[in-house]
Amino acid sequence: MKADPKGVLTGAIFLDGDHACAEGAIAAGCRFVAGYPITPSTEVVERIADRFPLIGGMFIQMEDEIASSIAIQGAVWGGKKAMTVTSGPGFSLMMEHIGLAAMTEVPCVFVDVQRGGPSTGLPTLPGQGDMMQARWGSHGDYGIIALCPNSPQECFDFTIKAFNLSEQYRVPVLLMMDECVGHMTERVIIPPADQIDLYPRRYYDGPREDFLLFKPDKDLVPPIVKAGDGYKVHVTGLTHDEKGYPAMTVSAQEKLVHRLIDKIKLNADKIVEYKEDQVEGADVVVVSYGITSRVAIPAIEQARLEGMKVGHLRLIVAWPFPEKRIKELAAKVKAFVVPEINYGQMVHEVERHVAGKARVELVGHGGGAVHNPKDIYNVIKNSVKG
Amino acid sequence: MAEDLIDVDESMPTNTVEEYLRMDRMPHIWCPGCGIGTTVNCFAHALEQSNLDLQKVAIVSGIGCTGRVAGYINLDSFHTTHGRAIPFATGLKLANPELKVVVYSGDGDLTAIGGNHFIHAARRNVDMTVILINNFIYGMTGGQVAPTTPLTATASTTPHGNFEDSFNLPYLAESCGAVYVARWTAYHVRHTTKAIKEALAKKGFSFVEILAPCPTLFSRRNKLGDGLDQMKYFKEHSEIKNDIDTKTASLSFQGKITVGKFVDKERPTYLDAMNEYYGKKFGDKFKPYNG
Ligand SMILES: Cc1ncc(C[n+]2csc(CCOP(=O)(O)OP(=O)(O)O)c2C)c(N)n1
Numbered sequence: 001m002k003a004d005p006k007g008v009l010t011g012a013i014f015l016d017g018d019h020a021c022a023e024g025a026i027a028a029g030c031r032f033v034a035g036y037p038i039t040p041s042t043e044v045v046e047r048i049a050d051r052f053p054l055i056g057g058m059f060i061q062m063e064d065e066i067a068s069s070i071a072i073q074g075a076v077w078g079g080k081k082a083m084t085v086t087s088g089p090g091f092s093l094m095m096e097h098i099g100l101a102a103m104t105e106v107p108c109v110f111v112d113v114q115r116g117g118p119s120t121g122l123p124t125l126p127g128q129g130d131m132m133q134a135r136w137g138s139h140g141d142y143g144i145i146a147l148c149p150n151s152p153q154e155c156f157d158f159t160i161k162a163f164n165l166s167e168q169y170r171v172p173v174l175l176m177m178d179e180c181v182g183h184m185t186e187r188v189i190i191p192p193a194d195q196i197d198l199y200p201r202r203y204y205d206g207p208r209e210d211f212l213l214f215k216p217d218k219d220l221v222p223p224i225v226k227a228g229d230g231y232k233v234h235v236t237g238l239t240h241d242e243k244g245y246p247a248m249t250v251s252a253q254e255k256l257v258h259r260l261i262d263k264i265k266l267n268a269d270k271i272v273e274y275k276e277d278q279v280e281g282a283d284v285v286v287v288s289y290g291i292t293s294r295v296a297i298p299a300i301e302q303a304r305l306e307g308m309k310v311g312h313l314r315l316i317v318a319w320p321f322p323e324k325r326i327k328e329l330a331a332k333v334k335a336f337v338v339p340e341i342n343y344g345q346m347v348h349e350v351e352r353h354v355a356g357k358a359r360v361e362l363v364g365h366g367g368g369a370v371h372n373p374k375d376i377y378n379v380i381k382n383s384v385k386g
Numbered sequence: 387m388a389e390d391l392i393d394v395d396e397s398m399p400t401n402t403v404e405e406y407l408r409m410d411r412m413p414h415i416w417c418p419g420c421g422i423g424t425t426v427n428c429f430a431h432a433l434e435q436s437n438l439d440l441q442k443v444a445i446v447s448g449i450g451c452t453g454r455v456a457g458y459i460n461l462d463s464f465h466t467t468h469g470r471a472i473p474f475a476t477g478l479k480l481a482n483p484e485l486k487v488v489v490y491s492g493d494g495d496l497t498a499i500g501g502n503h504f505i506h507a508a509r510r511n512v513d514m515t516v517i518l519i520n521n522f523i524y525g526m527t528g529g530q531v532a533p534t535t536p537l538t539a540t541a542s543t544t545p546h547g548n549f550e551d552s553f554n555l556p557y558l559a560e561s562c563g564a565v566y567v568a569r570w571t572a573y574h575v576r577h578t579t580k581a582i583k584e585a586l587a588k589k590g591f592s593f594v595e596i597l598a599p600c601p602t603l604f605s606r607r608n609k610l611g612d613g614l615d616q617m618k619y620f621k622e623h624s625e626i627k628n629d630i631d632t633k634t635a636s637l638s639f640q641g642k643i644t645v646g647k648f649v650d651k652e653r654p655t656y657l658d659a660m661n662e663y664y665g666k667k668f669g670d671k672f673k674p675y676n677g
């Protein structure tokens with residue numbers, strides 16, 4: 001399925017990441033956005049509010065993030081592609097509903113333009129402190145997908161990708177931006193609509209009498225229906241059977257929750273995405289994501305100039321984590337260097353899969369700015385020495 | 387299962403509301419004497435009497451004993467999170483305006499944790515019918531104090547009696563902009579049914595509060611007898627006063643109960659206001675939003 005040309009501003013435009021994200025959502029066919037203002041994410045909804053009236057979209061500024069994060073789920077059952085946008089404090093408020101979306105398999109997109117935290121922290125300055133919250137923030141067990149753009153172009157491209165993945169797997173997909181990416185302006189190429197591939201929502205089309213709302217297909221993902229189609233569905237955040245009815249038993253819990261995890265875990269090879277640069281034969285591999293992946297480049301280049309063998313693995317999809325690749329590399333390299341604008345989040349995941357086979361060095365930063373590449377360089381240099 | 391236990395008299399006419407219920411989920415979880423089931427019966431009759439296309443009616447609940455209503459109603463039904471039925475319903479309605487959206491939940495759900503959503507949906511006049519079952523208590527979690535618990539009544543978290551003033555919900559709903567506001571009790575089945583029917587027919591934020599006994603947690607703790615005693619109390623102490631100033635429709639512990647239809651007016655809904663405003667703003671470039 002291709003994008004609807006009505007919403008696609010084809011061409012090369014200078015956009016900041018937030019606006020590019022809004023354009024990506026529109027190109028992806030998102031026509032319902034609920035949000036509550038918070039720096040540094042607000043420009044996304046401001047652009048949506050400006051653009052939607054003339055393309056048949058519905059933007060509503062809800063009374064808070066909790067409302068926004070569930071209004072979009074109502075909208076999905078009403079037949080729309082839907083998104084909400086926030087930053088750390090709002091993201092925290094949305095956690096219960098990320099769990100609801102995971103439990104009721106609602107395809108929707110949550111954008112988190114990260115800022116320095118905890119609490120109100122640094123509203124206008126960058127952070128990457130929500131990465132673990134993205135994976136584990138809601139209560140209970142579930143699988144999730146999170147993407148990390150590092151440029152306005154990627155804010156556009158990955159927003160489309162986020163919608164596609166959410167439709168494909170019927171999961172909430174989290175777009176983990178950060179203040180720098182959200183506020184930096186660069187050239188963004190918006191392709192013609194017929195070059196934008198969209199994953200169509202998988203509506204149930206089997207015989208009516210066989211219909212079960214949560215009966216998965218082979219890929220563990222059930223097709224969806226919408227309210228008003230006459231299926232008289234029951235949707236509940238309680239543990240439920242394939243019909244959608246509450247089932248308060250150990251076996252129903254095991255069956256459902258296991259599938260919610262497996263549908264991401266067993267499809268991980270298809271979902272995981274990263275970019276590598278000179279990783280083969282490297283002594284040290286820098287693992288980075290989001291804005292930090294750009295800041296790491298001068299450090300890596302400097303080290304290479306000095307003859308060090310440094311590879312770069314950049315997470316495009318942070319969750320699910322590329323654990324296979326990290327395990328493979330762990331057997332070959334001396335060390336991993338993980339710069340992130342927090343005091344250690346994704347580094348735990350790297351450590352977990354390296355499992356002691358190589359050294360893992362965090363280059364932490366409390367937030368408010370990006371790293372000085374020198375700090376990353378110094379850790380690389382020390383790591384090469386072994 | 388149930389058939390094994392009960393002698394079914396085949397000559398008995400089937401209950402006309404069965405088609406509105408998910409009979410495959412019976413028996414329900416509510417206690418004997420609980421008023422919630424009675425209100426569901428009223429709701430089913432109201433559906434029966436209003437000529438709505440049932441494929442286009444959706445019901446949304448939050449969490450609580452009343453929150454379980456969605457699970458027993460044979461419509462597109464959504465059992466969401468505690469307090470958040472209204473914003474879910476807002477998204478559902480605005481995504482697909484051809485749906486009639488009903489929110490059915492408890493007093494704690496809709497006005498404590500969900501209070502903010504309640505007032506804003508009323509202010510925006512989002513087109514939905516909100517049916518609130520007020521049993522003066524948090525049922526599902528074991529009888530804690532609610533924003534509707536009357537002064538001096540006891541609850542598990544006010545074991546020495548409640549000293550917080552409680553909400554007058556019709557006044558709250560009206561002051562925020564609801565276009566239809568009524569209060570009845572589970573005793574007033576015909577009035578309740580009629581009120582729900584009227585509310586369903588209304589365009590905009592319509593609100594029906596139904597007082598219902600919670601014998602297990604409210605009545606017993608407060609030595610008010612069982613469900614039947616509570617119904618008798620509702621019967622004897624209710625005063626029907628239509629069109630009164632909602633400010634005067636407050637409730638007290640074991641005092642008079644003011645019931646009636648208090649508000650029935652017109653006001654542009656959220657969608658109508660948006661379409662009208664953008665229509666003026668953008669002229670022909672704007673196509674009215676219909677979902
Ligand atoms: C976020 C959250 N907080 C608390 C609860 C626990 N909880 C479940 S039902 C309920 C109260 C319900 O009371 P009310 O809305 O009056 O409904 P009733 O059970 O009386 O019908 C509470 C506090 C919850 N499920 N979720």
Ligand code: SF4
Binds near residue numbers: 419521600
């Ligand atoms: S606890 Fe109270 S409200 Fe809940 S089902 Fe029992 S009687 Fe009804």
